[in-house]
Amino acid sequence: MSETVADHLLDRLSSAWGVKRIYGYPGDGINGIIAAFGRSEDRPDFIQVRHEEMAAFMACAHAKFTGEAGVCLATSGPGAIHLLNGLYDAKLDHQPVVAIVGQQARLGLGGNYQQEVDLTTLFKDVAHEYVQMATEAGQIRHLVDRAMRIALAERTVTCVIVPNDLQMEPAVTTPPHAHGTVHSGPGYERPRIVPDDSQLQRAAEVLNAGSKVAMLVGAGSLHATREVIDVADALGAGVAKALLGKAAVPDDLPFVTGSIGLLGTKPSWDLMQDCDTLLMVGSSFPYSEFLPEEGQARGVQIDIDGRMVGIRYPMEVNLIGDSALTLRALLPLLEHKQDRAWRESLEKGVAEWWRLVDERANKPADPINPQLVFHELSKRLPDGAILTSDSGSAADWYARDIRIRAGMMGSLSGTLATMGAGVPYAIGAKFAHPDRPVIALVGDGAMQMNGLAELITIAKYRDRWPDQRLVVVVLNNRDLNQVTWEQRAMSGDPKFEPSQDLPDIAYASWAELIGLGGIRVERPEEVGDAWDRALAADRPTVIDVVTDPEVPPLPPHITIEQARSFASAILHGDPGSRRIISQSLRQKLPEFLPGR
Ligand SMILES: Cc1ncc(C[n+]2csc(CCOP(=O)(O)OP(=O)(O)O)c2C)c(N)n1
Numbered sequence: 356m357s358e359t360v361a362d363h364l365l366d367r368l369s370s371a372w373g374v375k376r377i378y379g380y381p382g383d384g385i386n387g388i389i390a391a392f393g394r395s396e397d398r399p400d401f402i403q404v405r406h407e408e409m410a411a412f413m414a415c416a417h418a419k420f421t422g423e424a425g426v427c428l429a430t431s432g433p434g435a436i437h438l439l440n441g442l443y444d445a446k447l448d449h450q451p452v453v454a455i456v457g458q459q460a461r462l463g464l465g466g467n468y469q470q471e472v473d474l475t476t477l478f479k480d481v482a483h484e485y486v487q488m489a490t491e492a493g494q495i496r497h498l499v500d501r502a503m504r505i506a507l508a509e510r511t512v513t514c515v516i517v518p519n520d521l522q523m524e525p526a527v528t529t530p531p532h533a534h535g536t537v538h539s540g541p542g543y544e545r546p547r548i549v550p551d552d553s554q555l556q557r558a559a560e561v562l563n564a565g566s567k568v569a570m571l572v573g574a575g576s577l578h579a580t581r582e583v584i585d586v587a588d589a590l591g592a593g594v595a596k597a598l599l600g601k602a603a604v605p606d607d608l609p610f611v612t613g614s615i616g617l618l619g620t621k622p623s624w625d626l627m628q629d630c631d632t633l634l635m636v637g638s639s640f641p642y643s644e645f646l647p648e649e650g651q652a653r654g655v656q657i658d659i660d661g662r663m664v665g666i667r668y669p670m671e672v673n674l675i676g677d678s679a680l681t682l683r684a685l686l687p688l689l690e691h692k693q694d695r696a697w698r699e700s701l702e703k704g705v706a707e708w709w710r711l712v713d714e715r716a717n718k719p720a721d722p723i724n725p726q727l728v729f730h731e732l733s734k735r736l737p738d739g740a741i742l743t744s745d746s747g748s749a750a751d752w753y754a755r756d757i758r759i760r761a762g763m764m765g766s767l768s769g770t771l772a773t774m775g776a777g778v779p780y781a782i783g784a785k786f787a788h789p790d791r792p793v794i795a796l797v798g799d800g801a802m803q804m805n806g807l808a809e810l811i812t813i814a815k816y817r818d819r820w821p822d823q824r825l826v827v828v829v830l831n832n833r834d835l836n837q838v839t840w841e842q843r844a845m846s847g848d849p850k851f852e853p854s855q856d857l858p859d860i861a862y863a864s865w866a867e868l869i870g871l872g873g874i875r876v877e878r879p880e881e882v883g884d885a886w887d888r889a890l891a892a893d894r895p896t897v898i899d900v901v902t903d904p905e906v907p908p909l910p911p912h913i914t915i916e917q918a919r920s921f922a923s924a925i926l927h928g929d930p931g932s933r934r935i936i937s938q939s940l941r942q943k944l945p946e947f948l949p950g951r
């Protein structure tokens with residue numbers, strides 16, 4: 356059989372762009388492409404997911420954990436629609452992901468045909484940088500080249516739509532050398548982007564003038580660990596981390612204050628409250644109430660994307676550049692701060708915080724304090740571990756309780772904060788790094804939403820991974836806990852059981868049923884042992900931990916308003932009132948005791 360459009364599409368992705376695998380799900384809108392996989396000898400590899408949204412999450416995880424573009428594939432109509440949430444996750448976290456989707460035959464388009472959806476319009480927002488439908492075989496080469504290059508250059512989502520009849524037509528790999536044709540080539544070289552000297556000088560002046568410098572680093576600093584540390588040392592600064600930047604600097608450094616925000620730490624809060632200068636690097640952390648008040652601090656921001664500067668705090672100097680290169684260029688211009696009093700006070704706060712974290716994790720709960728799960732994991736994290744977290748209370752404990760070390764990676768759905776990314780991210784991580792341990796931290800709600808189904812993907816593909824350590828921990832609190840607490844603390848509403856309560860499912864048994872390992876943990880003294888067993892198991896393992904929904908994932912400080920809302924929830928008959936009060940006091944009281 357001579358080469359088809361679909362063969363050419365896969366060959367272009369694989370040979371010209373180096374795409375190793377595509378996450379997808381079949382349907383008649385992409386039959387031609389699926390058939391081409393059958394002929395391509397796994398170049399690229401087709402990875403079958405349970406749901407197209409998961410394919411998009413996995414492609415996003417691939418991008419997050421490799422820096423390469425991730426690729427996902429779905430059929431026309433319903434398959435394409437299923438992709439959307441995962442694609443938005445990638446777009447909002449600035450990840451390069453290319454979606455290839457099928458469409459009904461060209462002859463039927465516009466005929467209200469079955470599964471005919473206006474896909475160009477559907478994807479026009481999520482893939483607004485580039486969404487194109489092919490109508491001619493000769494377009495495929497440049498549509499692939501442009502979708503890949505624009506995704507990488509703009510760090511965003513792009514989309515190529517291919518009608519199913521076109522997929523089976525003979526390929527046109529070289530368009531005629533004639534008016535009206537396009538002759539593209541593959542490849543994208545990331546440029547070195549550094550601000551010019553006068554801009555660096557102005558930034559250095561602001562930073563040198565400050566005596567209490569706070570740094571806030573995000574996902575854009577993940578490759579700039581050394582540079583962040585060197586600049587923080589020169590400035591005597593403390594370093595807070597936005598959630599996506601958790602792995603940017605290790606938590607064992609004494610001046611790293613940890614996460615910031617609703618799921619942040621007290622030292623990060625204090626750092627921002629008391630600083631006189633703010634240096635923000637590669638972050639678009641959204642919550643302004645956790646940043647200094649306007650006018651309190653002079654600001655410098657570094658970001659690779661000119662659209663992302665000056666939107667969270669009115670900065671005095673905005674530097675557009677790569678974070679590592681820009682910090683390195685800045686370093687010789689910085690005066691080493693002689694007075695280290697600020698740094699020392701921050702370090703005291705950090706040490707105190709870690710003691711408090713330990714203390715909180717060991718407070719009794721009914722039956723298991725969720726913090727204990729993270730605390731015990733943190734002590735046992737294997738070198739090179741890759742952590743993924745779902746949205747929900749797992750994200751709070753991941754942010755606060757896990758001490759990430761050098762050489763590890765971690766991510767979650769940061770900006771979209773969608774539920775359901777934890778397990779598919781772990782699968783994407785495992786395919787990208789099959790020789791590294793991967794740990795997914797997931798709520799029972801997210802597990803029921805899609806994690807349980809996606810365990811099947813793990814069971815299906817696990818033989819391919821030389822390192823079998825893939826652990827999914829389920830916080831079985833029988834509650835959509837994060838939202839329950841938001842309702843209590845933000846709007847003062849009592850827990851509404853019909854929307855919040857979840858059935859107790861036997862997650863570990865389910866895992867065993869499909870050939871994975873399963874461990875059910877019902878008592879606090881079993882938690883450490885469960886981690887030891889799961890991390891030494893000969894197969895991917897699910898740990899089902901029965902945790903207490905009344906341990907509050909509260910922000911590092913409670914505002915008067917939150918306290919008032921909280922009281923209102925209790926007064927309006929929250930079903931957990933009695934236990935909430937005792938747990939809240941247990942968790943928060945030590946913070947206010949003398950000597951803290
Ligand atoms: C797709 C989606 N739906 C709803 C939400 C709102 N939401 C955020 S966290 C959460 C609760 C998550 O529950 P669970 O997975 O059980 O974790 P828990 O907080 O109980 O640990 C909900 C409903 C969301 N972020 N994403």
Ligand SMILES: [Mg+2]
Binds near residue numbers: 831832833835
């Ligand atoms: Mg839950």
